[in-house]
Amino acid sequence: MSKQTPANKDHTENDGDNIEVxxxxxxxxxxxxxxAICTITTxxxxxxxxxxxxxxxxxxxxGVVIGxxxxxxxxxxxxTISYIDDEEK
Known part of the structure; x- marks a missing residue:
């Protein structure tokens, strides 16, 4: 079974240039x-x-849809999404 996990889920990997929203x-x-683009088009x-x-x-x-x-x-x-394979033993 494979599981999808975002690669940047751990905030310690964040290089400080991004913010969480x-x-x-x-x-x-x-x-x-x-x-700015959505405001101008709306x-x-x-x-x-x-x-x-x-x-x-x-x-x-x-205008919102066009923006x-x-x-x-x-x-x-x-x-970036990484796939982790879980192998049952």
């Missing part, structure tokens, strides 16, 4: 870039929407 290790630079969608409350909401949500897609293309995952 919601039990995951992230780079502060990548986090700030993604927050506000951009909201501001270009026609003056109708439901359309403002819809354009803002579309997420841009961030997922720009920022690559840094997680």
């Amino acid at each position: 919601w039990e995951d290790i992230v780079s502060p630079k990548d986090l700030l870039i993604s927050i 506000l951009g969608g909201y501001l270009i929407a026609p003056n109708d409350p439901s359309k403002e909401l819809m354009f803002g949500l579309i 997420f897609l841009i961030c997922s293309l720009i920022i690559k995952p840094k997680r």
Whole structure:
């Protein structure tokens, strides 16, 4: 039976360049870039929407999805998964 464990689960392996957010290790630079991109696309969608409350909401949500897609293309995952084989004797 094999078991998946994140390689950086032990915080002693962290080199000090990353921070923990919601039990995951992230780079502060990548986090700030993604927050900026999502903020710009969300506000951009909201501001270009026609003056109708439901359309403002819809354009803002579309902006969030566009921001997420841009961030997922720009920022690559840094997680390493190692497989540990448990052999029964």
